[in-house]
Amino acid sequence: MIADIKDQQLLEAFQQGLTLSPRPYAELGLRIGLGENEVIERLARLKQSGLIKRLGVIVKHRKLGYCANAMVVWNIPDEQVHGFGRRISSFEFVTLCYRRPRHGTSWPYNLYCMIHGKNRGTVLEQLRVLEQVCQLSGFNREILFSRRCFKQRGAIYQNAAPLMQPALANG
Amino acid sequence: MMTPLHKQLLNDYQGNFPLSPRPYQDIATELGVSESDVIKALTELNETDVITRIGPVIPPNRIGVSTLAAIAVPEAHLHDIAQIVSACPEVNHNYEREHYFNLWFVIIASDADHLQQVITGIEQQTGYSVMSLPLMDDYFIDLSFRMDLHDC
Incomplete structure (x- = not known):
């Protein structure tokens, strides 16, 4: 810490x-x-201590031809969400996997993963494999492909008492 | 044009960057090149905007608090609303996505009150309500991402 x-x-x-x-x-x-x-x-x-999760080169996937980026969201029963989360995160092409709260009827989803690929076809094929292996096909799900990127700065965290304002590296 | 050195630096050093007095020299030794070759190649990757920096990835909510937020914006107003959101220093990623909720961004603030102030500020400036979806569990272990760079 x-x-x-x-x-x-x-x-x-x-x-x-x-x-x-x-x-x-x-x-x-x-x-x-x-x-x-x-x-x-x-x-x-x-x-x-885990406060630094990773240390190294922070890449911009889009610049390297990884233009298709899908945020996939599922509505999974609460008691099953941990099991599915752990299974989904074990796939190499999954770059993030989070549980978040549902938000009323307009947004009933509670499990998120991010898949990066060179195009839509590869992302959808990877998702098909993921859903088949994890037996996810029975759950309500949506795919949100990204379009325009308005800002990407990689997370810069500030403290409770900011000592300096982070520069907007790629603002 | 990317050289084999560029590709090795991109794929092999997303994690485990050396914590030693001469890290670029250590990488150079591992790859069989000179320290100045490594520094030059990383400078090129930085100048061509392929990498944002060399630094730490910190898990969400370990320092300060963060949330994933979304707004549903009519297409005609999306660009203008996105500019307002991007102008907030607490916002880092800000993307258009294909959905009724079509503007998605991450807010990082110093504490819960600060986060709420940022959300309220965005709602007031844009005139749209913000859906906030804070992290409950992170199932991921390693963010390193192996890329196929053979056609770069």
């Missing part, structure tokens, strides 16, 4: 991205008054 204010500052600075220069962690440290070793030790601990 976050140990102190320095961890918070470090995460906020790190979310702006590493510099593309030989000693990027030293440069990150300079911005918040920490030495290179301490930056590396703190980040290793944050990764170990």
Whole structure:
């Protein structure tokens, strides 16, 4: 977990991205008054504790030809949603799998997954396999393909007491 | 034009980026190239907007609070409404999707009150009600995504 204010500052600075220069962690440290070793030790601990889920290159799928992106939503009985969620998330082409609350009659869905593909056909074929293997065909479901992307910035989290306003990297 | 080095950097370093004083040198050693080759290739990927940055992915709701939100907007107004939503610094992803609810965006705020302020602000500025669908469970383990780059 976050140990102190320095961890918070470090995460906020790190979310702006590493510099593309030989000693990027030293440069990150300079911005918040920490030495290179301490930056590396703190980040290793944050990764170990799960607060950093992944550390690396953050790609824009659309720029690489992965133009079809479907958010698929199901209405699954509450007592079964965990089991289906875990099964769906085990497929390699599924990039996100979440449970969210239903919202009245206009939005009765509670299980979400995201499938990226090079085109609609591949996404729909992957979904067909997923539904067959997981035995999902009996549930109410909708597919929401994305059209225009108005903004993509990868999640940048701010703290309760913002220390700096994150730059709009791709705003 | 993407080189084999570009593709390796894209597919092999979405996770497990080295936490060491000279991370680009460590990658270079693994791939059998020089540190400056790695830095140059990553700079090219950044300049061509293929990568947004090198940094951490933080699970939702571990720092601050977030929600997935949607608005149903008539097609004729969608572009203008999307611009208003995108202008909020608390909004990161903002997409049009094929549905009656056709504008989908993620809001990240410092706490629950701040999140509600952002939602209310968007409702007031756009004149449309916002459907907020906060995360209840995350079933996913690893966000790394292996891409087929043979035709890039």
